[in-house]
Amino acid sequence: MSIKIVKNSDNFKEYLPIFATEEFLQTKSDNYGWFISESSVLPFYIDKRAIFSKLVFTTNTIVIKEDNEELFLDEVVVKSKELDVDLIAQPLANAVFSKKPKTSKYIEWGSYIVYLTQNEDEILKKMHSKHRNVIRKAIRDGVVIEEGDIDTVFENLKETMSRQNRAYPSKEDLERLKPFSKFYIAKKDDIVQGCAILPFNRNGVYYLYGGSIVRPYTGSLNYMHYYAMLELKKLGVTKYDFMGARPNVEKGSKLEGIQRFKSRFGGELKRGYLWKYESKPIKVGAIEMIQKVRFRLKSIEYLGDAIEQELSRCQK
Numbered sequence: 001m002s003i004k005i006v007k008n009s010d011n012f013k014e015y016l017p018i019f020a021t022e023e024f025l026q027t028k029s030d031n032y033g034w035f036i037s038e039s040s041v042l043p044f045y046i047d048k049r050a051i052f053s054k055l056v057f058t059t060n061t062i063v064i065k066e067d068n069e070e071l072f073l074d075e076v077v078v079k080s081k082e083l084d085v086d087l088i089a090q091p092l093a094n095a096v097f098s099k100k101p102k103t104s105k106y107i108e109w110g111s112y113i114v115y116l117t118q119n120e121d122e123i124l125k126k127m128h129s130k131h132r133n134v135i136r137k138a139i140r141d142g143v144v145i146e147e148g149d150i151d152t153v154f155e156n157l158k159e160t161m162s163r164q165n166r167a168y169p170s171k172e173d174l175e176r177l178k179p180f181s182k183f184y185i186a187k188k189d190d191i192v193q194g195c196a197i198l199p200f201n202r203n204g205v206y207y208l209y210g211g212s213i214v215r216p217y218t219g220s221l222n223y224m225h226y227y228a229m230l231e232l233k234k235l236g237v238t239k240y241d242f243m244g245a246r247p248n249v250e251k252g253s254k255l256e257g258i259q260r261f262k263s264r265f266g267g268e269l270k271r272g273y274l275w276k277y278e279s280k281p282i283k284v285g286a287i288e289m290i291q292k293v294r295f296r297l298k299s300i301e302y303l304g305d306a307i308e309q310e311l312s313r314c315q316k
Helices: 022-028 069-083 120-125 129-140 150-163 171-180 220-234 254-263 281-297 306-315
Strands: 004-006 032-036 040-049 052-057 105-115 144-147 181-188 191-201 204-206 209-212 239-241 268-276
Touching: 004 069, 022 032, 022 040, 022 171, 032 069, 040 069, 105 254, 105 306, 120 220, 129 220, 144 220, 150 171, 150 181, 150 191, 150 209, 171 181, 171 191, 181 220, 191 220, 220 239, 268 306
Parallel strands: 204 239
Antiparallel strands: 004 032, 032 040, 040 052, 105 239, 105 268, 144 181, 181 191, 191 204, 191 209
């Protein structure tokens, strides 16, 4: 199989979801491109910090015509060595690969997808009854969904992700996303309950970031997503991707609650794999040790990426 790395997507851009487009990739790095064969496309960017560099895929393989995807990914791993990166890192959460390279670290992965090609009644009917009930209640009780400004959305994300000990996007990050994203906020009595950052093009919309106050009004966030689905459907968008789900989560965990929320919108669980490849394992190990020390100094436990967390959990 012949694999090339290209820096221009003009010959195949009609097939690309928003995370595979030049406009998104250039928000992440000046160094980006696409691995291509006659049948498949895989977008990437390179994040270089000091002496460490990692390659990140922003979608799973985009199959233009059926072929051997496992062979394609094996060849991508080989071809990536020309880019002299230390690590092919865990990709974005929407990247559910149907195959994985033979030499990779991987876990089972999934993502809940609601297809907006259904009519409005079908979208609502397929939701769990609890979601339908709280959405109707939120509408009756005067919850309002509107497009939010960057300052409002930033403050809500900052509050939410700081509470969870997670890194949050900067205002500059949000500015770069704004031209091809919807920023929705839910309000009750003029108080922001939560927000959603939704990059999109006609090939799909993605729930990239979400925020909420500590106790959002019942149904306000459910209604926000339902409202967003209907608005984006009007724009011709074909699917609504909730960005990642672990097929096996611990009962009673916070992750279980998050995935229950996503699953109850009635979407299809797309199943596959999340994978990464350590091009220079000794260097990767050294960087991880430094990260663990940094986190320990902040009194935060370093858990690694989702792949390492899941592999570690399975070994217990």
